[in-house]
Amino acid sequence: MIVSIAYFILYFTLFVFLLCLLVLNRQHYATAPKELPRISILIAARNEAHTILRCLHALEQLDYPKDKVEVLIGDDASTDATRAVVDDFIRNKSNYTCITITQNIGKAKGKANVLAHLAKLATTDYFFYTDADIVVPPSWIKALLAAMRPEVGVVTGITTIEGNSFFAKLQAMDWLYALGMMQVISDLNKPVTTMGNNMLLRREAYEQVGGFEGIEFSITEDIAIFNQVLKRGWGFKNIYSPEVMALSTPAESFKAFLHQRKRWMRGSMHLPFYMAFILILHSAYYPVLLPFFAYTSVGVMFSIFLFKLFLQSVFLHICLRRLGHRVVLWMYPLFELYLIVSSVVLIFYFFLPLKMNWKGRKY
Numbered sequence: 124m125i126v127s128i129a130y131f132i133l134y135f136t137l138f139v140f141l142l143c144l145l146v147l148n149r150q151h152y153a154t155a156p157k158e159l160p161r162i163s164i165l166i167a168a169r170n171e172a173h174t175i176l177r178c179l180h181a182l183e184q185l186d187y188p189k190d191k192v193e194v195l196i197g198d199d200a201s202t203d204a205t206r207a208v209v210d211d212f213i214r215n216k217s218n219y220t221c222i223t224i225t226q227n228i229g230k231a232k233g234k235a236n237v238l239a240h241l242a243k244l245a246t247t248d249y250f251f252y253t254d255a256d257i258v259v260p261p262s263w264i265k266a267l268l269a270a271m272r273p274e275v276g277v278v279t280g281i282t283t284i285e286g287n288s289f290f291a292k293l294q295a296m297d298w299l300y301a302l303g304m305m306q307v308i309s310d311l312n313k314p315v316t317t318m319g320n321n322m323l324l325r326r327e328a329y330e331q332v333g334g335f336e337g338i339e340f341s342i343t344e345d346i347a348i349f350n351q352v353l354k355r356g357w358g359f360k361n362i363y364s365p366e367v368m369a370l371s372t373p374a375e376s377f378k379a380f381l382h383q384r385k386r387w388m389r390g391s392m393h394l395p396f397y398m399a400f401i402l403i404l405h406s407a408y409y410p411v412l413l414p415f416f417a418y419t420s421v422g423v424m425f426s427i428f429l430f431k432l433f434l435q436s437v438f439l440h441i442c443l444r445r446l447g448h449r450v451v452l453w454m455y456p457l458f459e460l461y462l463i464v465s466s467v468v469l470i471f472y473f474f475l476p477l478k479m480n481w482k483g484r485k486y
Contacts, residue, residue: 127411127414127418130407130411131411131427133404134404134405134408134431135430135431135434137401137404138431138434138435138438139434141304141307141401141438142434142437142438142441144307144310144311145303145306145307145438145441145442146441148307148310148311149310150310154265154269155264155265155266155268155269156268159187159188159191159265159268160191160247160248160249160268161191161192161193161246161247161248161249162187162191162192162193162247162249162250162251162264162268163192163193163194163195163241163245163246163247163249163250163251164182164192164193164194164195164251164252164253165195165197165238165241165242165245165250165251165252166178166194166195166196166197166241166252166253166254166255167197167199167234167237167238167241167254167255168196168197168198168199168201168205168209168237168255169198169199169200169201169205169234169237169255170201170202170203170205171201171203171205171255171256172201172203172204172205172207172208173203174255174256174372175205175208175209175255175256176208176212177256177258178253178254178255178256178257178258178259179194179209179212179213181257181258181259181260182194182259184261185259185261185263185264186261186262186264186265187264187265189218190218192218192264193218193219193220193245193246193247194213194218194219194220195220195221195222195241195244195245196209196213196219196220196221196222196241196255197221197222197223197224197237197238197240197241198221198222198223198224199224199233199234199236199237200223200224200225205255206221206223209221220244222240222241222244224236224237224240228240228243228335228336229333229334229335229336229337230336230337230338230339230340231334231335231336231340231344232340233342233344234319234344235335235336235340235341235344235347236335236336238252238335238344239334239335239336242329242334242335245326247326248325248326248327249268249271249323249324249325249326250323250324250325250326250329251263251264251267251322251323252319252320252321252322252323252324252345253320253321253369254319254320254371256371256372257282257320257321257369257370257371258285258369258370259321259369260365260366260367260368260369262366262367263280263366263367263369265366266280266362266364266366266367267280267323267362267367268323270360270362271323271325271360272358272360274357274358275325275357275358275359275360276324276325276327276328276329276352276353276355276357276358276359277317277322277323277324277325277328277348277349277352277353277357277359277360278322278323278359278360278361278362279316279317279318279321279322279323279349279359279360279361279362280318280321280322280362280367280368280369281298281299281302281306281318281321281362281363281364281367281368281369281446282298282302282318282320282321282368282369282370282371283295283298283299283302283368283369283370283371283446284298284370284371284372284373285370285371285372285373286372286373288373290373291373292450292454293454293457293458293461294373294374294380295373295448296439296443296450296454296458296461297458297461297462297465299439299442299443299446299448300435300438300439300442300458302363302442303363303438303439303441303442304401304438305361305398306361306363308397308398308401309359309360309361310361313395313397314349314353314359314395315361315394315395315398316345316346316349316394316398317345317346317348317349317359317361318345319344319345320369320371321367321369322345324348324352325357328352328355328357329348329352331352331355331357332348332351332352332354332355335348338351346394363442363445363446364445364446365445365446365447368446380465381468381469384465384469385469406466406470408431409463409466412424412427412428432455432456432459435455435459436455439455439458440455
């Protein structure tokens with residue numbers, strides 16, 4: 124009983140604190156430098172024939188001089204028509220290059236290996252990373268560059284889900300809620316993580332850590348390179364704004380969703396202790412609440428539940444509004460139900476002795 128009460132006091136105190144940070148401690152960034160530098164966009168593609176064109180068309184719409192952009196695409200031994208689709212698109216586009224990757228470099232494997240190959244081809248000082256199933260906004264390059272300072276080695280934008288299905292909308296809310304939580308910590312100048320589908324790395328910082336081929340292999344290669352860059356003393360910036368909001372395709376099935384989240388959960392093991400503490404505190408809410416029922420009334424439990432739902436909905440509403448998004452009110456309680464079900468299922472799935480399937484490869 125006492126432990127449960129102490130938990131709820133800590134939980135709600137922290138939640139109110141995070142909500143206040145979200146409202147009051149928002150960082151702003153200047154515009155991109157007047158002298159726009161040449162930049163490289165690196166994309167690893169494996170069996171993406173069905174989606175890579177939407178990514179490439181978005182890159183063609185970037186608000187940035189085309190003569191200052193080189194796009195490097197690595198075909199990671201695709202077994203579909205990815206290479207043919209890319210070759211057809213980039214024909215007569217001199218700033219695009221596509222290569223097929225057949226060998227590993229150093230410690231790198233899979234996606235990290237492709238990106239390691241592409242970095243060796245890059246001829247600029249700024250590496251922009253996105254995925255073959257991502258659509259970036261026209262303002263993407265300038266907005267990320269606006270946060271790049273001499274001491275900064277990595278800048279991260281935000282990504283959410285694009286789709287009209289009910290499940291896709293819940294996934295989008297999930298992404299923006301979790302990233303909002305991370306952003307308020309980042310705005311305190313506390314490092315959290317990065318996202319490899321929406322990331323800018325300074326070449327100097329990348330080379331100092333030895334590139335992807337010089338660090339220990341991880342299935343969450345973006346978090347691995349982020350942590351190594353910070354260990355070398357480089358700073359970071361995370362941006363939560365529509366100017367850097369990339370759109371991803373939703374998980375095609377619930378099984379694909381589970382594989383995706385298991386990979387992320389594996390990556391979360393490398394988060395800083397304070398972020399891990401916040402995540403553990405949040406995930407323990409229902410395991411603490413349900414046994415608490417034995418010591419209290421339905422009314423008290425329901426009040427605790429409503430207070431949590433209220434704080435969570437306000438937090439998410441502010442996150443959505445800052446990005447120009449909105450959802451109908453009844454989506455907020457359904458989002459809570461989604462969190463309950465997905466959290467319980469993922470906890471069990473995470474501990475199953477199954478290898479992770481990523482783009483047809485098992486790790």
